Amino acid sequence: MTNAIEASGLTMRFGSTQALAGVDLAAREGTVLGVLGPNGAGKTTAVRILATLLRPDSGTARVAGFDVVRQPAQVRARIGLTGQYASVDEDLTGTQNLLLIGQLLGFSTRESRSRAVELLEWFDLTDSAGRTAKTYSGGMRRRLDLAASLVGRPSVIYLDEPTTGLDPAKREEMWDVVRRVVGEGATVLLTTQYLEEADALADEITVIDSGRVIAHDTPDGLKHHVGGQRLRVRPTDPARVDEVRALLLALTGVGSETSTRGEVTCRVDDDSLLPALVGRLQDDGIAVSELSLHLPSLDEVFLTLTGRGTDTDTTEEAA
Numbered sequence: 001m002t003n004a005i006e007a008s009g010l011t012m013r014f015g016s017t018q019a020l021a022g023v024d025l026a027a028r029e030g031t032v033l034g035v036l037g038p039n040g041a042g043k044t045t046a047v048r049i050l051a052t053l054l055r056p057d058s059g060t061a062r063v064a065g066f067d068v069v070r071q072p073a074q075v076r077a078r079i080g081l082t083g084q085y086a087s088v089d090e091d092l093t094g095t096q097n098l099l100l101i102g103q104l105l106g107f108s109t110r111e112s113r114s115r116a117v118e119l120l121e122w123f124d125l126t127d128s129a130g131r132t133a134k135t136y137s138g139g140m141r142r143r144l145d146l147a148a149s150l151v152g153r154p155s156v157i158y159l160d161e162p163t164t165g166l167d168p169a170k171r172e173e174m175w176d177v178v179r180r181v182v183g184e185g186a187t188v189l190l191t192t193q194y195l196e197e198a199d200a201l202a203d204e205i206t207v208i209d210s211g212r213v214i215a216h217d218t219p220d221g222l223k224h225h226v227g228g229q230r231l232r233v234r235p236t237d238p239a240r241v242d243e244v245r246a247l248l249l250a251l252t253g254v255g256s257e258t259s260t261r262g263e264v265t266c267r268v269d270d271d272s273l274l275p276a277l278v279g280r281l282q283d284d285g286i287a288v289s290e291l292s293l294h295l296p297s298l299d300e301v302f303l304t305l306t307g308r309g310t311d312t313d314t315t316e317e318a319a
Contacts, residue, residue, distance in 0.1 A: 004029045004156050004187035005050060009059035012045050012211075019045045021211040022059070025189075027204075029155075032178065032188045034202030034219075036195065036298075038306060042211040043191040044084075047158050050189070051081050064155055080149030084161045088144050090134035094125050097133060097144060101151040112151075119147040123177065139170030146177060157181060159190045163197060175200055195298035205298075209306045223295035231273065233281075234263045234290035244288075247280050263290065 005027040012020040020042045027033035037043050048054040050061055052072040060067065066074040088097045095116050102112025120129045123143040133141060142162060149157060159178065163171040171194070178201055182188055192198055198205055199219050207215040207222075215222060231252070233244050244264045248256045251273055256266035274293050281288060296304075 001028045001030075003027060005033065005061075005063055005189060007046070007050065007059065007061040010046060010049060010056045010061060011058045012042075012049065012054065012056050018211050020049075020056070020059075023208065023211065023213055025050075025061075025206055025213075027156075027187050027189055029187050030182060030185055031203040032182055032190055032201050034198035034205040035189060035191045035208060036193075036198055036205060036302060037191075037208035039193070041208045043208055044160055045211075046208070047081075047160050047189065047191060051079060051158055052076055077152070078155050080152065080154035080157045082142075082146050082149045082157070082159050082162050084164050088133045088141060088148060091132060093132055094120060094129045094136070094144055097148060098151055101148045105152045107151075115151055119150060122180075123147045137170075139166055139173060142166060142170070142174060143177065146174070150181070154186065156187045156189070159188060161191055161193060163192070163194065171197065195302055199298050207302070207305055215305050219298065220295060222298070222301045225301070229268050229293055229295055230265050231268045231277070232263055232265045232290060232292045232294070233277070233288055234261065236287040236289045238262045240286050243284065243286060244281075247277065247284070247286075251277055251280070268293065 003026050005025060007023060007025040010020050010023040011018070023042065023046055025033070025035070025046065035043050035046065045054065049056050050063055050068060052068050052075050055069060062068070063075045064078040066078070068075050089100070092100065098116035098119055099112045102115055103109070107115065120126045123146070125140060125143060125147070128136065128140060133144060136144065146159075146162065163174050166174065175197065178188060178190070190198070190201060202219060204216065204218055205222060206213055215225070217225060231248065233248070235241060235244050241258055241262055241264060245256050245258065248264060248266050252266055252268055254266055256264050258264050278291070
């Protein structure tokens with residue numbers, strides 16, 4: 001499959017701050033590439049370079065087959081960008097916002113209006129099309145912002161933390177929109193601090209920290225990379241936690257951890273241990289309120305890889 005986005009050795013310095021220090025990125029056509037990293041890790045700088053808004057100090061990048069430095073006009077004709085904050089004109093209606101974008105892209109008035117109607121319906125904004133954007137809710141404004149980035153039917157779309165500030169329900173709505181866009185054949189580069197968002201949407205994930213790529217794989221590949229599966233048991237009677245720990249040690253040969261909620265967790269490499277554990281628990285008369293075998297979450301992956309959370313400020317913010 002052809003790569004819609006290819007970047008190699010991107011570097012970018014702002015004064016004494018190294019925002020990017022040799023970043024490589026690749027996104028296959030018709031897929032979602034998630035780019036994760038703490039605040040200021042270099043994610044937005046990379047997006048701005050790929051969108052031709054910044055010129056890298058060194059390295060190369062091609063989008064839809066065109067070089068972002070030598071062929072910026074061709075790149076811009078094929079991309080859409082939605083930033084961290086809605087950029088629609090709040091004094092214009094939903095329809096007027098999309099008409100304006102269409103005319104700026106060189107569409108005729110008729111073409112612009114047809115595309116606006118299509119997108120307003122697609123994003124469930126038809127009933128609000130005649131209202132000014134300042135009367136929209138946060139979720140509606142984000143949908144309008146994304147609709148504006150799709151007016152030109154881009155083949156590559158950059159979503160830079162598109163659900164920042166949205167409640168969980170509105171975030172889910174945006175996820176559905178992203179899935180529909182990819183279903184139409186577009187390629188999406190998604191930066192996000194919500195790790196469950198990357199898990200839900202991304203085909204592959206690149207983790208950036210302090211301007212460098214420190215990991216790249218599928219979501220499941222990253223989870224396996226940091227320690228395989230976890231077996232979690234929570235006995236109904238907290239007084240039997242030590243018995244559960246002893247059972248897990250006997251079955252797995254490895255130590256376990258106990259949370260403040262009375263959950264006992266340990267790493268396992270053999271799926272067959274689960275039915276064996278169930279049998280031992282029944283034999284010993286230990287009732288459980290939770291029993292699961294799962295891969296680590298992306299939160300655990302991220303903490304293992306970076307040693308800190310996604311909300312930690314690093315070099316880019318300083319720049």
